[in-house]
Amino acid sequence: MTELIHPPASGHQSGTGYRKLIAMTAGMPPLRTAVVHPVDTHALTAAVDAAHLGLIVPVLVGPAHKIHAAADSAGIDLTGIEVVNVEHSAAAAEAAAAMAGDGQVEALMKGSLHTDELMHAVVAPQARLRTGRRMSHVFAIDAPAYPRWLFITDAALNISPDLAAKRDIVQNAVDMVRALGIVRPRVALLCAVETVNPAMQSTLDAAALCKMAERGQIRGALLDGPLAFDNAVSASAALIKGIISPVAGHADILLVPDIEAGNMLAKQLEYLGGAQMAGIVLGARVPIILTSRADPTLARLGSCAIALLLARHQQGWPK
Incomplete structure (x- = not known):
C-alpha cells in the first residue's frame, strides 16, 4: 500500500486534502447509504452532492413531505433517489439502523437530527450493528x-x-x-x-x-x-x-x-x-458519516470519501 499523499507543508488551501481523498475513490463502487432525516437544505445538498461525485447512493429516510420541501427550497431534483417515508427523526434513525443491520445499506449518514438520537438507534440491540x-x-x-x-x-x-x-x-x-x-x-x-x-x-x-x-x-x-x-x-x-x-x-x-x-x-x-x-x-458494522450543519460542503464530502475508502478497504478492494 502506498502512503497517502499529504497536503503541502504550509499555507495550502484548506480542503486540499479532502479533494485528494475524493480522488482516491476513483473506480470504487459508491456506498449505498441511508441518509437519516435529511429535512433541511444543508443535509440534503451534502447527500446529493456526494451522489453526484459517485461517493454514495443515497437512500433518504425521513418524513417524505419535509424531504421534498427541503429539495424544493434548494432547487434539488430527487428524481431517481429512493425516499423511505417515516414519521419523525427517531423513527428515521430506527429505520435506517435496521436497514444497515439487514445489509440493505452499507453506511449511515447523519442528517438533521441530534447525534444522540442517531446513536441511540445504532446501539440498540435490535439494530445488530454493534461489534x-x-x-x-x-x-x-x-x-x-x-x-x-x-x-x-x-x-x-x-x-x-x-x-x-x-x-x-x-x-x-x-x-x-x-x-x-x-x-x-x-x-x-x-x-x-x-x-x-x-x-x-x-x-x-x-x-x-x-x-x-x-x-x-x-x-x-x-x-x-x-x-x-x-x-x-x-x-x-x-x-x-x-x-x-x-x-x-x-x-x-x-x-x-x-x-x-x-x-x-x-x-x-x-x-x-x-x-x-x-x-x-x-x-459499528458499517461506517457512520457524522457531519454538522455548520460543516462546509467539502468537509461533508470528505466524510463520505473516508467512509467509502474504509468500507472498500475492509472488503479487500481492489479484488
Whole structure:
C-alpha cells in the first residue's frame, strides 16, 4: 500500500486534502447509504452532492413531505433517489439502523437530527450493528498549518473513556487511517504534561497504552505518550524539551483524554486555525458519516470519501 499523499507543508488551501481523498475513490463502487432525516437544505445538498461525485447512493429516510420541501427550497431534483417515508427523526434513525443491520445499506449518514438520537438507534440491540469494539468518533482535520493529516479521537461520542475504551478508540482510528494509505500511523497520547504523574489519570493511561502497543494489544501503529499538544505536532518543541520519540512532532493521530478536551481542540483548529473537519463514527458494522450543519460542503464530502475508502478497504478492494 502506498502512503497517502499529504497536503503541502504550509499555507495550502484548506480542503486540499479532502479533494485528494475524493480522488482516491476513483473506480470504487459508491456506498449505498441511508441518509437519516435529511429535512433541511444543508443535509440534503451534502447527500446529493456526494451522489453526484459517485461517493454514495443515497437512500433518504425521513418524513417524505419535509424531504421534498427541503429539495424544493434548494432547487434539488430527487428524481431517481429512493425516499423511505417515516414519521419523525427517531423513527428515521430506527429505520435506517435496521436497514444497515439487514445489509440493505452499507453506511449511515447523519442528517438533521441530534447525534444522540442517531446513536441511540445504532446501539440498540435490535439494530445488530454493534461489534466487539467500543464505538468511537474521529475527526479528520485538514489544517493549513500542519504538513500532514491530523486525526483527533474521540471528540464526539465517549465522554470520559477508561483505559479499555481508549484502547478501542485508538485501534479504531488506526484501522481507519491505515485504510487511507498511512501504513504505520503515529499516535500521540495527549495530556497536559509529558511525564507520568500518578495524580493525573490520563498520563497513567498513556503509559499503559504504550505498553499495550508493545505487547500487541494495539496493532499497526507507533504510540507515544504522555505528550502535550505542542510536543505532538512540533518537532522543535519536542527537541527543546529533550523528548526523543518517533511520534513527537510528527503525529498523525491525537488521542485526547476526554470529550471536552477533544471537542475544544477540534473547534479551535477549525475556527482559529482555518482547518476543515470531516467526521466519522467507527466500531459499528458499517461506517457512520457524522457531519454538522455548520460543516462546509467539502468537509461533508470528505466524510463520505473516508467512509467509502474504509468500507472498500475492509472488503479487500481492489479484488
